[in-house]
Amino acid sequence: TRSTRPQRLLKVVQKHATRGDPQSVISAIDHFCRRSEWAMNIGDEKGSILDSVVSELNPEKVLELGTYCGYSTVRIARLLPPGARLITLEFNADYAAIARQVIAWVGLEDKVQLVESASEDWIPRMTEHFGIETFDFVFLDHWKDRYLPDTKLMEGCGLLRKGTVLLADNVICPGVPDYLEYVRNSLSYKSCYFKSHLEYSKAEDGLEKKSVFLG
Ligand SMILES: CNc1ncnc2c1ncn2[C@@H]1O[C@H](/C=C/CNC(=O)c2cc(-c3ccc(F)cc3)cc(O)c2O)[C@@H](O)[C@H]1O
Numbered sequence: 658t659r660s661t662r663p664q665r666l667l668k669v670v671q672k673h674a675t676r677g678d679p680q681s682v683i684s685a686i687d688h689f690c691r692r693s694e695w696a697m698n699i700g701d702e703k704g705s706i707l708d709s710v711v712s713e714l715n716p717e718k719v720l721e722l723g724t725y726c727g728y729s730t731v732r733i734a735r736l737l738p739p740g741a742r743l744i745t746l747e748f749n750a751d752y753a754a755i756a757r758q759v760i761a762w763v764g765l766e767d768k769v770q771l772v773e774s775a776s777e778d779w780i781p782r783m784t785e786h787f788g789i790e791t792f793d794f795v796f797l798d799h800w801k802d803r804y805l806p807d808t809k810l811m812e813g814c815g816l817l818r819k820g821t822v823l824l825a826d827n828v829i830c831p832g833v834p835d836y837l838e839y840v841r842n843s844l845s846y847k848s849c850y851f852k853s854h855l856e857y858s859k860a861e862d863g864l865e866k867k868s869v870f871l872g
């Protein structure tokens with residue numbers, strides 16, 4: 658049977674990227690997605706904005722919702738200080754298998770914990786299973802209609818503290834109207850919009866960064 662796009666993306670990484678070199682993995686994936694097959698990675702333009710938010714924050718405890726092939730996982734993990742931890746949730750077994758191999762290729766396994774499960778099942782278990790009280794940074798890039806319910810779930814589980822930064826991909830395309838309305842109107846968040854473009858495209862898209870204001 659025909660291979661899947663994530664499988665072809667992994668082949669590109671193994672063929673063109675250097676083991677242990679995250680930048681070469683990022684470049685290989687971006688080149689493939691721009692020249693051969695579009696894929697829903699955050700990409701290089703929005704990825705640079707993600708990089709700047711992570712570098713400025715220097716987070717110790719990071720949560721990513723929606724691993725897919727691990728492109729943004731690698732982008733974030735490569736910038737984390739020693740001892741920092743990134744937990745990434747992915748409930749599709751095929752995608753998780755690809756992502757594990759991409760993460761292993763760059764040698765970032767010691768910083769990254771991929772949990773093959775649905776966000777709604779694991780957000781309530783973060784404290785008892787990982788001993789994580791609160792997160793410093795959360796990157797949302799999973800099903801768009803799950804951004805808001807999962808944010809409320811994280812609030813309810815006490816995983817967001819004063820100063821926690823949440824960064825959401827695709828706030829324009831495909832769009833997350835209910836989430837945007839909530840974070841922009843809620844008094845407990847300061848939020849700002851980074852205008853950009855949809856990955857590997859000229860269509861408008863953007864990232865919404867919000868800092869939890871009132872713990
Ligand atoms: C609900 N709880 C969940 N828990 C764990 N993993 C979850 C998950 N929901 C989804 N996932 C996983 O996240 C990933 C889903 C991402 C959804 N993303 C998009 O739909 C998306 C879509 C576009 C897109 C934009 C324009 C267009 F024409 C076509 C597509 C661009 C993006 O950047 C996107 O992120 C998958 O790997 C899925 O298995």
Ligand SMILES: [Mg+2]
Nearest residue numbers: 697798826827
């Ligand atoms: Mg996205």
